[in-house]
Amino acid sequence: MDVARLKQSWHLVAGHGDQVPLFFYSTLFLAHPEVRQMFPTNMAGQRDRLVTALGHVVSNVDQVDQLVGFLQSLGADHRKFAVRAEHYPAVGEALLATLAHFLGEHWTEDLAQDWTAAYGLVAKVMSDGASAAENVSPPWWVGEVVAHEPRTFDIAVLTLRPQYLLPFEPGQSIGVSSPQTRAWRYYSPANAARSDGTIELHVRAVPGGAVSSRLVYATNVGDQLHLAAPLGERLTLRRAGAGDLLLLAGGTGWGPLKSLVEQVAAEGGGRRVDVYVGARSRTEFYDVDAIEKLVASYPWLRVTYVVNGDPSRPGEFTSVVDRAMADGDWRGRHVFACGSDVMVSSAVSGLTQAGYHTGQLHYEALGGQWYAPGQRVGDVQEQRAADGGTQ
Ligand SMILES: Cc1cc2nc3c(=O)[nH]c(=O)nc-3n(C[C@H](O)[C@H](O)[C@H](O)COP(=O)(O)OP(=O)(O)OC[C@H]3O[C@@H](n4cnc5c(N)ncnc54)[C@H](O)[C@@H]3O)c2cc1C
Incomplete structure (x- = not known):
């Protein structure tokens, strides 16, 4: 597999900016309308997340050994979107169609084979991670807001009580979603494990931000949020x-x-x-x-x-x-x-x-x-x- 060529081709595609996720999602939803419900109702903001992550991870496939743990957690984490093994090929097809579209004459048989192999590897590690997590943790937790303290005009500190224990390591982040938007964002617990299992989050509202504004300005004690498995080790x-x-x-x-x-x-x-x-x-x-x-x-x-x-x-x-x-x-x-x-x-x-x-x-x-x-x-x-x- 020619990794330098993979990276170079991704660089060329990424240069097309917003056009890339637009094409990717249109292709995905046209061919597989059943996956549309996994994404937020409002796709603005979501647009470049999946495709950027995929492009980056797949074109860095030479580091896959170091990324195995991360990709397994990512696969386990993606259960929150109700992603199942059969969805990986659908995403792979849309990714390849997007690359072919933007690379034009640069999209050769060899390059297509390299991308197929690299994506296959990443998808396999992720879907193995999802299967391994199946009997260990739920796809997501329901967390009740037990305290909501506005601290500045745009920062609130939330305390959440997950329905079942959500174990995490200090420095990791957890996915958070309000059931109304179905959009997930990462937030980092601000406490070490507590005997009552509660989790403290410090959230700043980003102007126009779908999730952060809701958490800071439109969330109250008693509300329920969805929480996903912890991820990441860089800050641990x-x-x-x-x-x-x-x-x-x-x-x-x-x-x-x-x-x-x-x-x-x-x-x-x-x-x-x-x-x-x-x-x-x-x-x-x-x-x-x-x-x-x-x-x-x-x-x-x-x-x-x-x-x-x-x-x-x-x-x-x-x-x-x-x-x-x-x-x-x-x-x-x-x-x-x-x-x-x-x-x-x-x-x-x-x-x-x-x-x-x-x-x-x-x-x-x-x-x-x-x-x-x-x-x-x-x-x-x-x-x-x-x-x-x-x-
Ligand atoms: C690993 C990780 C851990 C995180 N932990 C925390 C945390 O503990 N507390 C916390 O407050 N945030 C944290 N974040 C950021 C958080 O995940 C969201 O990205 C942020 O709250 C904005 O989400 P949103 O849905 O409100 O905005 P979106 O709807 O995603 O974006 C709205 C607009 O704001 C821009 N935007 C998004 N994020 C920012 C930003 N940070 N600064 C400026 N512009 C931005 C976008 O480009 C877009 O134009 C973390 C992010 C990561 C990757």
């Missing part, structure tokens, strides 16, 4: 050894990092943890009471608040990463960063330029339109160039 402590940590948070990126602080506490607090929490203005530090409670309880924890202002006015404010680097040399620590694409990308490039090595940097950008497995430093920088976020 799995690869962080047992040493001290530096945590860099922007906006609701504090959520998953808070869960790491709780995990360290649950494990006995054997590490020093320094946290830098950034917000655009003082009024946007939305979780100060909880932070101060943590600081008062744990002598190994230190938190610094950073007003990082408007990223379009550089020089006027200090970014979270610049402030942390001005305060100390953290090169002996594992560093976790979570926040908007802009915040994460500036943290990663700042630390890399200062000599921090890739293996000690763990990060997640919340502005992504889909869950990007194995995202690398370069990807975040490319993504930053391509778009911007406000998380």
Whole structure:
């Protein structure tokens, strides 16, 4: 399989922008009208998720060994859409038809064979993951909203009680959907496992956002949400050894990092943890009471608040990463960063330029339109160039 050719061809197709998902979904729904009901009623916003994820994953098939765990979880996760084994070929056919359409004369017999083989591999790992999960966990959970606290004009903290225990690891994300929209988005629990099984989510309403606006402005105690199995390991402590940590948070990126602080506490607090929490203005530090409670309880924890202002006015404010680097040399620590694409990308490039090595940097950008497995430093920088976020 010629992986360089796969990547190059995907690059050419992706250059057609919005036309690609439009063609993909039209082809899929025309040939298989039965799958239309799996997607949200309003397809705006959904449009580039599936096809972008597929293109990225399939054209990175050379990393499939590293992605096996992720793809299995993704397959298990896709049970929330009622995806069954027989749907994978339908999606594969639509993907190949889309590639053929946009590649025109570049769509050769050899390339078609490579894409077919690569998609087949990815689909098999995902559908095996779905089968393996069948007897272990439900396709989704019903979670009741037991608390809903608006904290700023656009951020709310929700506490959910899943009907059955939903086990997750601090740093992972879970799918959340309101039954009204059928659209799923990822949110990151802000707590370690609790004895009552409840989950805290920190949600910022994105202007015009289908799911976040509903969660922040139109959700009440007693409402029911759908929750899907946890996914991801980039922000977990799995690869962080047992040493001290530096945590860099922007906006609701504090959520998953808070869960790491709780995990360290649950494990006995054997590490020093320094946290830098950034917000655009003082009024946007939305979780100060909880932070101060943590600081008062744990002598190994230190938190610094950073007003990082408007990223379009550089020089006027200090970014979270610049402030942390001005305060100390953290090169002996594992560093976790979570926040908007802009915040994460500036943290990663700042630390890399200062000599921090890739293996000690763990990060997640919340502005992504889909869950990007194995995202690398370069990807975040490319993504930053391509778009911007406000998380
Ligand atoms: C792994 C992961 C974990 C996440 N965890 C959290 C979390 O704990 N808390 C949280 O608040 N969010 C989190 N997010 C972001 C969340 O999943 C949604 O993308 C976000 O809430 C917007 O969804 P929406 O349906 O409201 O907007 P959509 O309807 O998807 O989008 C509406 C418009 O807003 C733009 N947009 C989408 N997201 C952003 C953004 N972040 N910044 C600026 N513009 C955007 C879109 O391009 C589109 O134009 C996470 C994302 C990922 C990938």
